[in-house]
Amino acid sequence: EPEVTQTPSHQVTQMGQEVILRCVPISNHLYFYWYRQILGQKVEFLVSFYNNEISEKSEIFDDQFSVERPDGSNFTLKIRSTKLEDSAMYFCASGVTDTQYFGPGTRLTVL
Amino acid sequence: AQSVTQLGSHVSVSEGALVLLRCNYSSSVPPYLFWYVQYPNQGLQLLLKYTSAATLVKGINGFEAEFKKSETSFHLTKPSAHMSDAAEYFCAVTQRGPGGNQFYFGTGTSLTVIP
Numbered sequence: 001e002p003e004v005t006q007t008p009s010h011q012v013t014q015m016g017q018e019v020i021l022r023c024v025p026i027s028n029h030l031y032f033y034w035y036r037q038i039l040g041q042k043v044e045f046l047v048s049f050y051n052n053e054i055s056e057k058s059e060i061f062d063d064q065f066s067v068e069r070p071d072g073s074n075f076t077l078k079i080r081s082t083k084l085e086d087s088a089m090y091f092c093a094s095g096v097t098d099t100q101y102f103g104p105g106t107r108l109t110v111l
Numbered sequence: 112a113q114s115v116t117q118l119g120s121h122v123s124v125s126e127g128a129l130v131l132l133r134c135n136y137s138s139s140v141p142p143y144l145f146w147y148v149q150y151p152n153q154g155l156q157l158l159l160k161y162t163s164a165a166t167l168v169k170g171i172n173g174f175e176a177e178f179k180k181s182e183t184s185f186h187l188t189k190p191s192a193h194m195s196d197a198a199e200y201f202c203a204v205t206q207r208g209p210g211g212n213q214f215y216f217g218t219g220t221s222l223t224v225i226p
Binding site for chain 1: 147162203
């Protein structure tokens with residue numbers, strides 16, 4: 001059964017550094033998403049992407065964040081200058097209609 | 112605006128007992144509702160979904176949920192708990208549409224199954 005995959009599973013970075021989180025959505029899906037889950041808190045929406053552009057973004061998704069679908073398979077989330085409070089689990093999701101299928105997540109630790 | 116409230120951050124049941132995880136939603140538009148399960152160090156796995164067909168929805172691993180509009184609820188149940196059901200469970204709501212709408216998640220309920 002097709003799955004959403006994410007790399008790396010764990011990323012440790014220094015405050016102020018740029019990080020890129022990578023996702024490979026399910027191949028025939030049209031909608032792509034990023035969510036994050038700070039330890040002990042709820043899963044929060046960051047951004048949705050459709051037809052090669054952002055369709056919706058939350059207040060969390062400020063100018064430090066960007067998304068890209070550089071080729072037909074990858075979907076990336078870039079954080080330009082990481083802050084301590086960016087430490088969280090980041091989930092990628094994809095969907096073809098109303099349902100979203102989630103990847104295993106990337107745990108980002110900012111030191 | 113949409114939101115989900117999950118009552119009980121921790122639920123413990125004995126193996127073989129009924130599992131009941133509560134979810135109440137708030138939505139200004141007709142909702143779609145979902146339950147996801149998260150095992151330790153894993154992602155969110157879809158258990159079941161309500162998308163305006165039958166109000167009683169059956170999912171994987173013997174779970175089911177009933178959409179009750181009058182009570183704005185979508186509680187998750189399983190008649191007999193198994194040790195392997197121990198996990199974190201999340202309820203989520205989104206608005207109806209072809210896709211692309213953000214999901215709003217509850218804070219999660221951690222289920223412990225006592226042997």
